[in-house]
Amino acid sequence: MSAPARDIRRSAAGPVLSARDLHTWFELRQWGFLRVGSVRAVDGVNFELQAGEAVAFVGESGCGKSSLARTLLGLHQPTRGEVIFEGRSLGTLDARERKTYLARVGFVQQDPYGALPPFMDVRRILHEPLIVHGVRNRAEREKRAREALEEVRLSPPDDFLSKFPHMLSGGQQQRVVIARALILRPAMIIADEPVSMLDASVRVEILQLLRSIQTNHGLTLAFITHDLSTVRHFAERIFVMYAGRIVEQAPVNELLNHPQHPYTQALLGAISDPDPDNALQMREVPPGEPPSLLKPPAGCRFHPRCNRMIPGTCDQEDPPEFEPRNGHHTACWLYR
Amino acid sequence: MRPLLDGLRRMGRYPSALVGLAIIFALVGTAVFTVVTIPYGQALELWRGGDVWRMHPVNARPAWVDRIAGSNLPRTIVVSSDDAVIEEEPFVGGNRLRIPLEFDFDYDGFPSELNLFLTSSHTEREPFVRLTWETPDGRELNLGGRRPAREERVSISQDWELERRLGRVPHVGLFAAEPEGDGPPEVIGGRYRLVVDAITFEADARVDADLVVYGRVHGLAGTDHQRRDLMVALLWGIPVALAFGLLAAVGTTVTTLVIAAAGVWYGGWVDAVIQRLTEVNIILPMLPILVMVGTLYSTSIWVMLGVVIALGIFSAGIKMYRAMLLPIRESPYIEAAKAYGAGNARIILRYMIPRILPVLIPTFVTLIPTFVFLEASLALLGLGDPVLPTWGKVMNDAQTQSALYHGFYYWVLSPAALLMLTGLGFAMLGFALDRIFNPRLRTM
Amino acid sequence: MASEPLLRVEDLRLHYRSGNGVVRALDGVSFDIRRNEALVVLGESGCGKSTLAKALMRLLPRNVQHFSGNLLVDGVETMGFSEERFRREVRWVRISMVMQAAMNALNPVIRVGEQVAEPLRVHRGWSARQARERTAEVFGLVGISADFLQRYPFELSGGMRQRAVLAMALVTEPDLVIMDEPTSALDVLTQASIMNALKRIKQELGTSFILITHDISTSSEIAERVALMYAGQLVEFADAKDFFGEPAHPYSKLLMASVPRLHQEETPVHIPGQPPNLLDPPEGCRFAERCPSRFDRCDRDPETFRIGNRRTVRCWLHAAGSRV
Numbered sequence A: 001m002s003a004p005a006r007d008i009r010r011s012a013a014g015p016v017l018s019a020r021d022l023h024t025w026f027e028l029r030q031w032g033f034l035r036v037g038s039v040r041a042v043d044g045v046n047f048e049l050q051a052g053e054a055v056a057f058v059g060e061s062g063c064g065k066s067s068l069a070r071t072l073l074g075l076h077q078p079t080r081g082e083v084i085f086e087g088r089s090l091g092t093l094d095a096r097e098r099k100t101y102l103a104r105v106g107f108v109q110q111d112p113y114g115a116l117p118p119f120m121d122v123r124r125i126l127h128e129p130l131i132v133h134g135v136r137n138r139a140e141r142e143k144r145a146r147e148a149l150e151e152v153r154l155s156p157p158d159d160f161l162s163k164f165p166h167m168l169s170g171g172q173q174q175r176v177v178i179a180r181a182l183i184l185r186p187a188m189i190i191a192d193e194p195v196s197m198l199d200a201s202v203r204v205e206i207l208q209l210l211r212s213i214q215t216n217h218g219l220t221l222a223f224i225t226h227d228l229s230t231v232r233h234f235a236e237r238i239f240v241m242y243a244g245r246i247v248e249q250a251p252v253n254e255l256l257n258h259p260q261h262p263y264t265q266a267l268l269g270a271i272s273d274p275d276p277d278n279a280l281q282m283r284e285v286p287p288g289e290p291p292s293l294l295k296p297p298a299g300c301r302f303h304p305r306c307n308r309m310i311p312g313t314c315d316q317e318d319p320p321e322f323e324p325r326n327g328h329h330t331a332c333w334l335y336r
Numbered sequence B: 001m002r003p004l005l006d007g008l009r010r011m012g013r014y015p016s017a018l019v020g021l022a023i024i025f026a027l028v029g030t031a032v033f034t035v036v037t038i039p040y041g042q043a044l045e046l047w048r049g050g051d052v053w054r055m056h057p058v059n060a061r062p063a064w065v066d067r068i069a070g071s072n073l074p075r076t077i078v079v080s081s082d083d084a085v086i087e088e089e090p091f092v093g094g095n096r097l098r099i100p101l102e103f104d105f106d107y108d109g110f111p112s113e114l115n116l117f118l119t120s121s122h123t124e125r126e127p128f129v130r131l132t133w134e135t136p137d138g139r140e141l142n143l144g145g146r147r148p149a150r151e152e153r154v155s156i157s158q159d160w161e162l163e164r165r166l167g168r169v170p171h172v173g174l175f176a177a178e179p180e181g182d183g184p185p186e187v188i189g190g191r192y193r194l195v196v197d198a199i200t201f202e203a204d205a206r207v208d209a210d211l212v213v214y215g216r217v218h219g220l221a222g223t224d225h226q227r228r229d230l231m232v233a234l235l236w237g238i239p240v241a242l243a244f245g246l247l248a249a250v251g252t253t254v255t256t257l258v259i260a261a262a263g264v265w266y267g268g269w270v271d272a273v274i275q276r277l278t279e280v281n282i283i284l285p286m287l288p289i290l291v292m293v294g295t296l297y298s299t300s301i302w303v304m305l306g307v308v309i310a311l312g313i314f315s316a317g318i319k320m321y322r323a324m325l326l327p328i329r330e331s332p333y334i335e336a337a338k339a340y341g342a343g344n345a346r347i348i349l350r351y352m353i354p355r356i357l358p359v360l361i362p363t364f365v366t367l368i369p370t371f372v373f374l375e376a377s378l379a380l381l382g383l384g385d386p387v388l389p390t391w392g393k394v395m396n397d398a399q400t401q402s403a404l405y406h407g408f409y410y411w412v413l414s415p416a417a418l419l420m421l422t423g424l425g426f427a428m429l430g431f432a433l434d435r436i437f438n439p440r441l442r443t444m
Numbered sequence C: 001m002a003s004e005p006l007l008r009v010e011d012l013r014l015h016y017r018s019g020n021g022v023v024r025a026l027d028g029v030s031f032d033i034r035r036n037e038a039l040v041v042l043g044e045s046g047c048g049k050s051t052l053a054k055a056l057m058r059l060l061p062r063n064v065q066h067f068s069g070n071l072l073v074d075g076v077e078t079m080g081f082s083e084e085r086f087r088r089e090v091r092w093v094r095i096s097m098v099m100q101a102a103m104n105a106l107n108p109v110i111r112v113g114e115q116v117a118e119p120l121r122v123h124r125g126w127s128a129r130q131a132r133e134r135t136a137e138v139f140g141l142v143g144i145s146a147d148f149l150q151r152y153p154f155e156l157s158g159g160m161r162q163r164a165v166l167a168m169a170l171v172t173e174p175d176l177v178i179m180d181e182p183t184s185a186l187d188v189l190t191q192a193s194i195m196n197a198l199k200r201i202k203q204e205l206g207t208s209f210i211l212i213t214h215d216i217s218t219s220s221e222i223a224e225r226v227a228l229m230y231a232g233q234l235v236e237f238a239d240a241k242d243f244f245g246e247p248a249h250p251y252s253k254l255l256m257a258s259v260p261r262l263h264q265e266e267t268p269v270h271i272p273g274q275p276p277n278l279l280d281p282p283e284g285c286r287f288a289e290r291c292p293s294r295f296d297r298c299d300r301d302p303e304t305f306r307i308g309n310r311r312t313v314r315c316w317l318h319a320a321g322s323r324v
């Protein structure tokens, strides 16, 4: 990537990536044309990521985590709001700049096997992004492929370059996916549940790998997960999402030790550490299920399940973001 | 393309694949041999018919039929004056020639025809020629005299006057013993001789004669009503059929695949248009359209190929490929490719299509013979290419000449057998490949 | 004999035939489970957990090469039972099962209620009405409103479908329910509430559970006994209190250290290496290649030793204990 890369290179300080009032709605149609409504997968998300930090987005299935990731990557057009990368809004980039942006942001997906084309060998898989970005010189591509494999500790690279995905274990496949995300030397990596499809025994390993790459290269890492128990060890800041929105954000320890939002509290309360005493008591679980994103409840989206709901307020008005503790933000009327 | 290679390696375990491959290789080998030994231009020339074939019998069976039946039917014998001992007796202003055309005839049947081809090199005055037939049992028959033009064909078989004299068609009467009663004629074996006595009226004029005793069997394939050796058509039918089948299969598969993939990828109205076109096209009957094009426009094989491909593009295949490609469009690796900036064309050609290629190969292989059959059917309907020798054309000729009614089974059977062999070869390979590449079938 | 366990398994072996040889997926497993007890079977992917479940239910795939051992239900040996007798007296009558990913295997075109009532109709021969009433009761038990009886699977969320297949295992009031990874695909809150339902059912109905999972944290929600499997064998079998508090087998120790915990500062440590290939498992201890405490004796297949009253460990380090 030559000239255009400089255009959107980091402009001094300030956030690397930020989302402003981001909305991604999917139109739901019946029989192909009748509009029956919109799935509000991302519904008013704001955040700023600083260069070099590792953040985690946590939330239940269907709360819009993947939709957010895809919107950040420009794979979905935001319905409203904007994504700003290094000072420029994605919407204003022309085709070449967009391509450069894609090189600056790596993507690691959930299902490693699905994320690798089964008919390409590892060499080809790693060369592809380079070819797409105009690295004509084969030797140069090969060199970078080897570097990337070393980086994800698949060494010696020669053992892996000519293997096909199905010949690799899940963990190795996910390493190849990470190597592919790294090969364009991005400034940031978005990892959408990078370990949830992997065997429990290799999850920790992959997360440690991601984290060490992130710190070694000073990358920004946005790590999406539904597993709060891993977050503490692999991220610095946490965003808790519920029904398309961020309901709480804080540094890891702050959030785990002083959860403010009733949803976060419920989430933390439901997570068990291996302890034989667990069997002796029931866990407190909020009733019901997350709301439909087609017709989210009015007011606070958690209010039908919240045991501290303030009638007249929570069920009518959207809670804005409050900062009950220093650097700890939450969207809940309790902290008005 | 590892799955492909793996698949091909596994083919060794399927005997039917190997048999199919052997048949296909044999066909391809013969096709190459044919094209090299009988070049295209020459093949067309031969198939146009006419004088090239004057030395060949009409509707002769293949020689192997005779062998199988255990009979000893006559082959064609050509006796040329070049090989004869000619007596020459010059006189003032002319020349007297005696050309004895001798041959041994040892067959169980009568020839199918008897012709004499005379060539005279006179400039103004024709020579005079008198013909005498001598049989092994010492009889001499006067076949009359004539004044031949420069190139003259003396159709002894059609000499009505002679036929009346012999009481039989000449090519039977001349080879038969004296008729006794009403019994069937009997062949006399031995040395026959046709003596051509010629008197030329120019000092340096010459007369050459070729006697053709037409047999009843000919070559490996026999001949048709125009004396053409069917071998030409049977051999040339191979490259034509293979080329037509392959080109049509490649043409339809590749375009269909790319269009289906583009429809799936772009979705929206592109997809809708492709789908509607396909639905309309599927209910259009292919054969009648081809017949129309053939009758109203041209029966050239290239035109037909074009129409077949054009009609085949928006075929039911599109629906099948679409169903296979739709989940692939949603697959994470495509999303990953988009996320690192791969363009539309790259995604369609490099990421979507290769994914379904292994599944397509068996379909593709079994598609080839269907196009071969289509071409044959067209020819059978009289819409074959007017100049190319093909299997369909042979069968079409056989049909118009009521070959089966006349007992010329070989005329229909040999092209049909070749068609079936082709179909069998590709089908066996295709089904084996299907089992290799679509493991779901393997367990069944 | 009052102390006869509900189910006793002795030296259970189940080997599969495969293209590359014999997969020794279950290679000599013994344990027992008492009434109203919850046993958790832990282990990495591919160690034979699902195979164990299938063997207990005698739901064998076609490519079984070898199946042996003893399976005593209330002290009665059932291995000799004919398939028909096993179906009539054991399967879904005494022991029922929630298969791995069963929630995704519901028939999409049949109403959930009918599918859940199926075992009653097949194994008990109940009328449709009787079955419906009982199903509604069980739905209440697992925490789904009876309205859902009339719905189709796709109209239910993942958590609801998981509860439905659990209900299906419970309708016939078996003594033992085997659940293969029942909550692995679900969210934390849903997981927690299903675990709550299991605890309640266990209290109210006195059912025994075998919970098969690789999720150690969630398993602790119900576990009274823990069986840890490695490469087709049982390496440790102990009370949950002992297992979680003080794992004995080297593998158990490493495994416990690799669990990410919410309330713990140290980062979890992964276990290097990979489990052995079950096509050709090593001669000696199957964990030897990854074991930090390996010593010369480990070249021989370790015996199972008993420590104290209620714990067995398959490791030479514990040779001081009595042999089993």
Ligand SMILES: Nc1ncnc2c1ncn2[C@@H]1O[C@H](COP(=O)(O)OP(=O)(O)OP(=O)(O)O)[C@@H](O)[C@H]1O
Residues within 6 Å of the ligand: A026, A027, A039, A040, A041, A059, A060, A061, A062, A063, A064, A065, A066, A067, A068, A226, A293
């Ligand atoms: N392309 C799409 N068209 C329509 N609806 C969509 C699309 N993508 C996602 N959705 C819907 O948006 C909502 C959020 O989905 P998303 O995949 O972002 O959730 P998630 O938090 O990543 O869940 P999971 O943890 O299951 O991956 C869901 O209700 C989903 O059905």
Ligand SMILES: Nc1ncnc2c1ncn2[C@@H]1O[C@H](COP(=O)(O)OP(=O)(O)OP(=O)(O)O)[C@@H](O)[C@H]1O
Residues within 6 Å of the ligand: C016, C017, C018, C023, C025, C043, C044, C045, C046, C047, C048, C049, C050, C051, C052, C061, C063, C100, C214, C278
């Ligand atoms: N029907 C079968 N034929 C051949 N091999 C099998 C069969 N079923 C399972 N296996 C093999 O047996 C071993 C144990 O499989 P099993 O499904 O019992 O593991 P598991 O512990 O349940 O794993 P997971 O946690 O992934 O469900 C694996 O190596 C697997 O590949």
Ligand code: SF4
Residues within 6 Å of the ligand: A261, A262, A263, A300, A301, A302, A303, A304, A306, A307, A308, A309, A310, A314, A319, A331, A332, A333, A334
């Ligand atoms: S805003 Fe109200 S309903 Fe929402 S989480 Fe806070 S207290 Fe509960």
Ligand code: SF4
Residues within 6 Å of the ligand: C249, C250, C251, C285, C286, C287, C288, C289, C291, C292, C293, C294, C295, C297, C298, C302, C314, C315, C316, C317
């Ligand atoms: S037997 Fe030896 S190798 Fe196996 S777990 Fe025990 S100490 Fe480790």
Ligand SMILES: [Mg+2]
Residues within 6 Å of the ligand: A065, A066, A067, A192, A193
């Ligand atoms: Mg997701």
Ligand SMILES: [Mg+2]
Residues within 6 Å of the ligand: C049, C050, C051, C100, C180
């Ligand atoms: Mg399993």
